[in-house]
Amino acid sequence: MSHTRYAFIISDRTGITSESMGQALLNQFSHIEFKRSMHPFIDTVEKADKMVDIINQAAAESTARPLIFSSIVDKDVREVVHQSNGLHLDFFDAFISRLEEELQTAASHIVGNIHGITDEEKYHARMEAVNFSLAHDDGATDKEMRKADVILVGVSRSGKTPTCLYLALQYGLRAANYPLTPDDLGSTDLPRMLKPFKNKLFGLTIDAERLHHIREQRRPNSKYSSIENCRSEVREAESMFRQHGIPFLSTTHKSVEELAANILIETGIKRRS
Amino acid sequence: MSHTRYAFIISDRTGITSESMGQALLNQFSHIEFKRSMHPFIDTVEKADKMVDIINQAAAESTARPLIFSSIVDKDVREVVHQSNGLHLDFFDAFISRLEEELQTAASHIVGNIHGITDEEKYHARMEAVNFSLAHDDGATDKEMRKADVILVGVSRSGKTPTCLYLALQYGLRAANYPLTPDDLGSTDLPRMLKPFKNKLFGLTIDAERLHHIREQRRPNSKYSSIENCRSEVREAESMFRQHGIPFLSTTHKSVEELAANILIETGIKRRS
Incomplete structure (x- = not known):
């Protein structure tokens, strides 16, 4: 036993x-x-x-x-x-x-949801949100950026993509994301592509040590992944967020679910599904 | 009142x-x-x-x-x-x-999970899975297709992408997908790219009327979206699945959660997170 x-x-x-x-x-x-x-x-x-x-x-x-x-x-x-x-x-x-x-009424005791028109609408909203988020991943295009519900901004590997996808899949939100490159970080100005959408921006930051660890797995022993570079990128990104009053969160100790739920609360965006 | x-x-x-x-x-x-x-x-x-x-x-x-x-x-x-x-x-x-x-012991009554090493490992597994699924969306590359846990196959707009992303986000699975094009459907043969991975394939199908409706929103009044074309694509895709013994599911009345859970059960794949 x-x-x-x-x-x-x-x-x-x-x-x-x-x-x-x-x-x-x-x-x-x-x-x-x-x-x-x-x-x-x-x-x-x-x-x-x-x-x-x-x-x-x-x-x-x-x-x-x-x-x-x-x-x-x-x-x-x-x-x-x-x-x-x-x-x-x-x-x-x-x-x-x-x-x-x-x-004062009996429960239906029937398994599953009723797949009515509402569900189909929700389903479409989700699908559309996922497609939007994929098309606007990694600053891929600013074509319809104005249709975004939220635009996540952060340095490479700070957790933007999974958070966007979760916002789309779980809440039906059109979540774009924009990676802050070393070029962007050199200036205190907002990147050109983001300027028209300042009120849609939400920043993601991450602990520099953790970022170093994640980037090392991608490009070992590179300038990109070095702890010095990670520290300076994170510092400059956070100072950009502060300077322009962009709300931001750290992804270091949060799951995608927690990040998504927090973003919803802090921005006050209404879910679509 | x-x-x-x-x-x-x-x-x-x-x-x-x-x-x-x-x-x-x-x-x-x-x-x-x-x-x-x-x-x-x-x-x-x-x-x-x-x-x-x-x-x-x-x-x-x-x-x-x-x-x-x-x-x-x-x-x-x-x-x-x-x-x-x-x-x-x-x-x-x-x-x-x-x-x-x-x-015979007291509950901890502490909010939240303990964010220990296991969580970080799970997190990495998920992130990796999401990145893999994005890189292998829509038959984009067969570079590391052999590393996929599952490869979803189906006609355009049958629901492959959101299902893949959900499998990655929720279960940490590396889910690739491959769209069956009219070229693929002309033959009863498996598409070349898929032949080496027959045991990883899982088919998605969809009601032709629903597919027509979805495609109309994308390209109205096109051959692509016509009900005749949708019917024939769906019929040929299902016959390919049957001929090669590829398990498949219809996405018409299922949510992404249900599809993902069903795929897990039918394939017996173990989740990574």
Whole structure:
């Protein structure tokens, strides 16, 4: 018998919501090691039966009861999982009956969203935003820069591209980005291409040591990646942001999700999807 | 007094988890109209106090009690929100004490993840994946195609690019994509560039009417966007997938999240982040 504490994360859909729920809860017990596994699309009694076999086998092999985090809309499927030999925490179980009581109406208990016209519109907004962000990556063109919701500005490798893509995919925003080159940084003036859009600019900065580390992987032992150059580029970029009143954030200790959410709050831009 | 049913979604972090939780629950009551608002980064008692003012004002204006969905780790902050005049459903409230009991240890109640070395590694994996996917978008290059975890194949506008980017951002996968052109579709043979990587291919298809609609927005009244051309391209692409045993999915009714999660399951590829 092992002491492994299994954690099963089960969903009737993609599992992205239940995964972040499960991880958020487990992160609250960071001193315990869990053996985590994800099981999306468990949406029939048959699939749930097989799931229970897997859970019960884990339960039989370990001295510790498995944990089961689930997000399953269908009551019958949920009930099957509930019969397994583990501690079962289901997200709908916890909330849906309290909501039914409050709203004095029954929940639909139907899996998935209704794919109506709103969804298609949102989908288009997202696709368009992604295409826009790709076309305006790395200062590629200023053709339709005026259509951008936000323009991220920062030195090479400061995290502009993934942040733009996340803003587009998650919030449907048209996010362009512009890399500050050594030429731009020589002057305290804003780069020519950016001048007409000063109120759309948002700066990204990064710890010089971290930037050095990232650039070294790209071009080892180059002037580009040297710690001296990284320090001076970061210093000059930040001083440009301050001089022109451009809000900015450091990407050093933030995930793309956090950066995107922060940019939304600080700029007050409304999401499109 | 209005009959508006307000729904406040509150989080001490980015709000992405609590948003998908709240939306999933509200979607179960699709016949009711809710006035939803998101409130990320509510992580101090002061911010929670202001939040309560907003909630109580909404409560005073409406005959229906506001709903409050929250994900707040800090007990004191949570307690403040709990004093508002609404139905408060907190995610940690619902689960953390049952977990503490099961694990016989106290939760840390600290907001956020620990940004340790693992996070930095994951971050690098993601960044690398995003850069790879950008470099290998739209069959741009086959230089390092062998390093791809998966290569999405489909006709123009079938949804390859956003799906690739999502696979990279969410799962840290190196996802390339290759557009099937009319030249490729004339033959039952696999395109030359793809032949060496047959086991990495995953097809995307789309409803011809939908494709027509999407392409019309790009090039109205063109051969490219005509319904006849869309029908024949889709038919030929699907027949290529079948002939070569390439697994494929339709993007017509699926979100990028669903597509990405399905591709992961069907291919058995392991995520890198």
